[in-house]
Amino acid sequence: MTDIADGVRDHYLANGLTERLKTALSVLGPEDQRLTPEQLASLDQFHTLGLAATAGLAKLAGISADMSVLDVGSGIGGPARFLAATYGCRVTGVDLSKPFVDAARYLTERTGLSGQVTFETGSALELPFDAGRFDVVLLQHVAMNIADRAGLYREIRRVLKPGGRFATFDVVSKEGKPHYPLPWARTPDISFLMTATATREAIEQAGFHMLAFQDDSEAAKAWFSALRSSGAPPSPNLGVVMGPDFAQLSFNLGRNLLEDRLGILTAVFEAASTNS
Ligand SMILES: C[S@@+](CC[C@H](N)C(=O)[O-])C[C@H]1O[C@@H](n2cnc3c(N)ncnc32)[C@H](O)[C@@H]1O
Structure with missing residues (x-):
């Protein structure tokens, strides 16, 4: 593994995460009480716009019950559980961070979805799956951590069936350096970070045709502004996962969006039937 992967793993190390989650979730009921993906959304949808982003992306990608979906960089598994619970599809998540994968498995048991949703530790640049296995690949707020974008999109293309869909939701660069x-x-x-245009070019070069491409920066600005004016964050929240500085990390993302240093891209692509 490269130094970059080590740096990313350190950033998402989250030692003792499952124990912290158990404590934080006790406010929702006893350990044996089944939880819904909606109850967990304030802490397990680790991206701008929260659950609404996952719901919108799934709709745009046309996910249905008979599909096998891969969530690359699945975090603690909120998007994977939401897709399985909403559409009845099978979902596999893969993530570099072992504590995140352990936490994802724990939360999946708590939601009673372990029969439909599984998680593995692994790299997006070396996906531990056979070629042509999935109908849909999801990538939400992960590409910003990956320098080798050509390798990332090639690997996603490899594990998709011909005609399969790649749905991405990411932070992109705009004007000036981010805080x-x-x-x-x-x-x-x-x-x-890459611009939206450079992201599109890199994905198309990996053997994809564009189906949808939308700038969600204004929706993200409105979301962050509403968060700021609502005062206290929802409880439990992503501070349980990332630590006490999460409020500052999140504030800075909002500030960069409001200053047009960063933007939010939602896009869906179709895997070409050949790599040409
Ligand atoms: C901001 S979180 C997003 C998690 C999830 N997609 C979500 O939206 O809730 C980014 C995730 O990407 C994972 N990640 C970053 N680089 C990765 C890589 N090279 N391979 C696999 N996972 C990676 C991190 O471990 C982290 O869980």
Whole structure:
């Protein structure tokens, strides 16, 4: 593994996460009480716009019950559980962070979805799956941590069936340098932002045709402004996962969006039937 992967793993190390989650979730009921993906959304949807972003992306990608979906960089598994619970599809998550994967498995048991949703530890640049296995690949707020974008999109293309769909929701660069620390990188050495146009070109070069491409920066600005004016954050929240500085990381992302340093891209692509 590269130094970049080590830096990213350190950023998302989250030692003792499952124990912290157990404590934080006790406010929702006893350990044996089944939880819903909606109850967990304030802490397990680790991206701008929260659950609404996952719901919108799934709709745009046309997910249905008979599909096998891969969530690359699945975090603690909120998007994967939401898709399985909403559409009845099978979902596999893969993530670099072992504590995140352990926490994802724990939360999946708590939601009674372990029969439909599984998680593995692994790299997006070396996905531990056979070629052509999935109908849909989801990538939400992960590409910013990956320098080798050509390798990332090639690997996603490899595990998709011909005609399969790749749905991405990411932070993109706009004008000027972002303020750090940020939710995916406290320092710039593990942050690899690209513009929306460069992202599209890199994906198309990996053997995809574009189906949808939308700028969600204004919706994200409104979301962050509403968060700021609502005062106290919802409880439990992503501070349980990322630590007490999460409020500052999140504030900086909002500030960068409001200053047009960063933007939010939602896009869906179709895997070409050949790599040409
Ligand atoms: C901001 S979180 C997003 C998690 C999830 N997609 C979500 O939206 O809730 C970014 C995730 O990407 C994972 N990640 C970053 N680089 C990765 C890589 N090279 N391979 C696999 N996972 C990676 C991190 O471990 C982290 O869980």
